[in-house]
Amino acid sequence: MINVFLLLALVVFVVLYWRWQHIQNLLWARKYKEITLSQPDRQVLLQYMPIYRAMTDADRVALERHVAWFLGEKRILGRDGLRVNRAMELIVAADACLLVLNQSWPLYPNVKEVLLYPSSYYVPQTSQDAAGLVNYHTSVRQGESWPGGTLVLSWHDVLEGNRLPGDGHNLVFHEFAHQLDQQTGQTNGTPQLPSKQDYADWARVFNRAYSNLKSHVAYQMPHVMHSYGATNEAEFFAVLTETFIEKPAQLRDYDPELYRLLMRYFKFDPAQWQRY
Numbered sequence: 001m002i003n004v005f006l007l008l009a010l011v012v013f014v015v016l017y018w019r020w021q022h023i024q025n026l027l028w029a030r031k032y033k034e035i036t037l038s039q040p041d042r043q044v045l046l047q048y049m050p051i052y053r054a055m056t057d058a059d060r061v062a063l064e065r066h067v068a069w070f071l072g073e074k075r076i077l078g079r080d081g082l083r084v085n086r087a088m089e090l091i092v093a094a095d096a097c098l099l100v101l102n103q104s105w106p107l108y109p110n111v112k113e114v115l116l117y118p119s120s121y122y123v124p125q126t127s128q129d130a131a132g133l134v135n136y137h138t139s140v141r142q143g144e145s146w147p148g149g150t151l152v153l154s155w156h157d158v159l160e161g162n163r164l165p166g167d168g169h170n171l172v173f174h175e176f177a178h179q180l181d182q183q184t185g186q187t188n189g190t191p192q193l194p195s196k197q198d199y200a201d202w203a204r205v206f207n208r209a210y211s212n213l214k215s216h217v218a219y220q221m222p223h224v225m226h227s228y229g230a231t232n233e234a235e236f237f238a239v240l241t242e243t244f245i246e247k248p249a250q251l252r253d254y255d256p257e258l259y260r261l262l263m264r265y266f267k268f269d270p271a272q273w274q275r276y
């Protein structure tokens with residue numbers, strides 16, 4: 001008799017393990033069925049997030065659903081005395097969820113928390129010079145994305161990124177793009193892709209575009225992307241994500257093949273949103 005119970009328990013465990021993502025999605029669908037953004041929430045996004053204003057109604061509904069889920073499943077915590085209010089949570093979550101607008105839950109499965117500082121913050125650092133001497137200094141940061149699932153953001157820069165929606169700078173897009181990159185276990189500018197063919201296409205187009213930016217920066221020639229993208233492949237992907245969403249028409253005109261690659265990955269076309 002005990003053996004039958006053990007066998008039954010084993011079967012239940014295997015089924016739960018095998019179908020866990022499916023079961024969790026069903027539970028979330030129930031949990032968030034009634035939870036959506038209120039009218040005051042929408043007013044916050046309309047006021048502070050020009051891209052939200054510019055989106056189609058269908059995209060806005062998809063984004064609101066993601067924002068409700070994100071705020072239910074992730075923590076946003078203040079640092080250095082910053083008291084996080086509902087408006088701050090909404091703006092951070094909406095920017096983060098925009099990148100994964102047409103992806104299904106769980107969004108950013110590795111992310112557990114977002115730490116918000118009032119503005120740029122100092123990080124103690126050590127470096128070693130050629131003689132082996134260790135130097136202690138501090139560096140100023142606006143944001144970080146840790147592979148372990150924590151993001152750090154300067155609230156001042158989050159607001160600035162939204163206030164100027166067409167300049168190719170948005171701190172939340174940048175740091176959450178790093179999270180998409182880091183989901184593979186590596187930080188190399190290549191996010192998770194559905195097939196071998198996608199990886200081959202990505203490598204070809206991405207490497208060509210990265211070399212193009214590097215040569216423009218080396219010769220101090222203007223480019224649709226900010227020069228920081230030439231730092232390394234990971235920064236290129238993060239800056240490219242900011243450019244794709246904030247300067248879509250310019251990027252599409254400059255490099256149509258790269259733009260198509262990004263549309264295939266992100267599953268939306270920001271050029272279709274009415275510009276602000």
Ligand SMILES: [Zn+2]
Nearest residue numbers: 174178235238
């Ligand atoms: Zn970066």
